[in-house]
Amino acid sequence: MALIPCQVLRVAILLSYCSILCNYKAIEMPSHQTYGGSWKFLTFIDLVIQAVFFGICVLTDLSSLLTRGSGNQEQERQLKKLISLRDWMLAVLAFPVGIFVVAVFWIIYAYDREMIYPKLLDNFIPGWLNHGMHTTVLPFILIEMRTSHHAYPSRSSGLAAICTFSVGYILWVCWVHHVTGMWVYPFLEHFGPGARIIFFGSTTILMNFLYLLGEVLNSYIWDTQRSMEEEKEKPKLE
Numbered sequence: 001m002a003l004i005p006c007q008v009l010r011v012a013i014l015l016s017y018c019s020i021l022c023n024y025k026a027i028e029m030p031s032h033q034t035y036g037g038s039w040k041f042l043t044f045i046d047l048v049i050q051a052v053f054f055g056i057c058v059l060t061d062l063s064s065l066l067t068r069g070s071g072n073q074e075q076e077r078q079l080k081k082l083i084s085l086r087d088w089m090l091a092v093l094a095f096p097v098g099i100f101v102v103a104v105f106w107i108i109y110a111y112d113r114e115m116i117y118p119k120l121l122d123n124f125i126p127g128w129l130n131h132g133m134h135t136t137v138l139p140f141i142l143i144e145m146r147t148s149h150h151a152y153p154s155r156s157s158g159l160a161a162i163c164t165f166s167v168g169y170i171l172w173v174c175w176v177h178h179v180t181g182m183w184v185y186p187f188l189e190h191f192g193p194g195a196r197i198i199f200f201g202s203t204t205i206l207m208n209f210l211y212l213l214g215e216v217l218n219s220y221i222w223d224t225q226r227s228m229e230e231e232k233e234k235p236k237l238e
Helices: 006-028 042-067 074-113 117-123 127-134 137-147 155-180 186-190 194-238
Strands: none
Touching: 006 042, 006 127, 006 137, 042 127, 042 137, 074 137, 074 155, 074 186, 074 194, 117 155, 137 186, 137 194, 155 194
């Protein structure tokens, strides 16, 4: 049975994330050897989130192909669980965290790259890898939203989940600073305690906004698709 294009696309995206992660982990940077390693950077956490998400997408596609026409209720039940996990992960993590990383990185980079991605890093990270971490996340997640409908969780539970992730990461960044005396991101050194609280609060609000944006965008894409299909059906009915 031949795979349809969107399934092949998901496999390609998953492989690209695996390649990016392998190449990133192979780089011997001083920051990788310090407390927290790569896991203190939201970019790396996001790469793992995206790779796991697209891994679940590929697994869901394979399960769907194997289950189709089998009539096995247990397999269908497991497939529904996979689809629910896939949809939840896109809504709560893959979309808001991915868009946050892309938007915040390039905004700060455009203002003063030394505040977030010092020129020194060019000696370790090639340009293509930088774009793989901070640029291609956006088109990849938009492609996924366009090719498959995703059922969002209830708004209250979705916002609670993204708030938990945001606060958890902020506490992790503060803990790393407590242990090492260094902030994960250089620009935080320029902020006073009050400014940092405002910044962290603003990032949490932005994460919530991006969750809502994903929900609206998902509804718009598929409501528009449904309307177009209904319009095509009208001449046949007439």
